[in-house]
Amino acid sequence: DAKTTQPNSMESNEEEPVHLPCNHSTISGTDYIHWYRQLPSQGPEYVIHGLTSNVNNRMASLAIAEDRKSSTLILHRATLRDAAVYYCIPQGGSEKLVFGKGTKLTVNP
Amino acid sequence: GAVVSQHPSWVICKSGTSVKIECRSLDFQATTMFWYRQFPKQSLMLMATSNEGSKATYEQGVEKDKFLINHASLTLSTLTVTSAHPEDSSFYICSAPRGRWQPQHFGDGTRLSIL
Numbered sequence: 001d002a003k004t005t006q007p008n009s010m011e012s013n014e015e016e017p018v019h020l021p022c023n024h025s026t027i028s029g030t031d032y033i034h035w036y037r038q039l040p041s042q043g044p045e046y047v048i049h050g051l052t053s054n055v056n057n058r059m060a061s062l063a064i065a066e067d068r069k070s071s072t073l074i075l076h077r078a079t080l081r082d083a084a085v086y087y088c089i090p091q092g093g094s095e096k097l098v099f100g101k102g103t104k105l106t107v108n109p
Numbered sequence: 110g111a112v113v114s115q116h117p118s119w120v121i122c123k124s125g126t127s128v129k130i131e132c133r134s135l136d137f138q139a140t141t142m143f144w145y146r147q148f149p150k151q152s153l154m155l156m157a158t159s160n161e162g163s164k165a166t167y168e169q170g171v172e173k174d175k176f177l178i179n180h181a182s183l184t185l186s187t188l189t190v191t192s193a194h195p196e197d198s199s200f201y202i203c204s205a206p207r208g209r210w211q212p213q214h215f216g217d218g219t220r221l222s223i224l
Contacts (some may be wrong), residue, residue, distance in 0.1 A: 034212065043115075043202045043215030044153065087152070095141060095206055097213060099153040 002027040002090035009104045012078045020073040020103055022088030027068055031092035035062065035073050037084040038102070044087065047073065083107045112136055113205055115216030123224055124195060130188045130219045132159075132203030138183035139205035143213070144176075147200040159186040159203075193223045 005023040034049040087102040145153040165178035177189040
C-alpha cells in the first residue's frame with residue numbers, strides 16, 4: 001500500500017477556501033487517489049477520487065500533481081459542517097481502503 | 110439518505126458476552142463488505158473483508174475466531190464479537206462499494222462498550 005503524509009490538523013474560517021494537501025510519493029501508476037472524510041461519531045463519507053486529471057464534484061475539487069506524488073483536496077467555501085477528519089487514500093489492485101491518520105480540519109465561524 | 114445501515118448503533122454488555130453487529134446495504138447488492146474498528150482519537154483499522162458466499166479474509170493480527178464474519182446474502186454481513194472483553198470496546202464500522210471499484214459507502218458505526 002502506498003504511504004501517505006498529511007498534516008495532522010488545519011484550520012480555516014467559514015466561507016473561505018481550504019486546501020488540504022496529501023503526499024503519496026510511493027503511489028503506483030494505476031492507483032486511484034480517494035478522499036474520504038469522517039465527521040465526529042460517524043462513519044466516513046466519500047468525497048472525491050481521481051487518477052491523473054483534476055476532478056470536480058458538488059462537494060470539492062481534487063488537484064493531482066503531474067507526477068502524481070501529491071494531491072490537494074479543495075473545499076471552495078468551507079462551512080461549519082465541513083469540520084471533519086479528511087483522509088487521502090491511494091487505492092489500486094484491491095478494493096480495500098487503508099486509512100492513514102488524516103487531517104483534522106477545524107472551521108472557525 | 111443512508112445506503113449502508115448498521116445495527117445496533119451502540120451496545121453495552123457484560124464481559125464474556127457475544128455481540129452481533131449487522132451491516133446492510135439498503136438499495137444495492139454487495140458481494141464484498143469491509144469491517145473496520147476505530148479506537149478513540151485513532152484512525153480506522155481494517156479488520157476483514159467479508160465475501161458473500163465464502164469465507165471472510167482477515168487482516169494480519171485479527172483473530173478470526175474472535176471476530177466471526179458471516180455474509181450470507183448480498184445485502185447483509187454480520188460481525189460477531191465472541192466472548193467480548195473490555196479491550197474489545199471500540200467503534201466498529203462497516204462499508205460496501207456500490208459496485209466493483211466504486212467508492213465505498215460506510216455505515217454510521219456501532220459503539221461497543223464491554224463492562
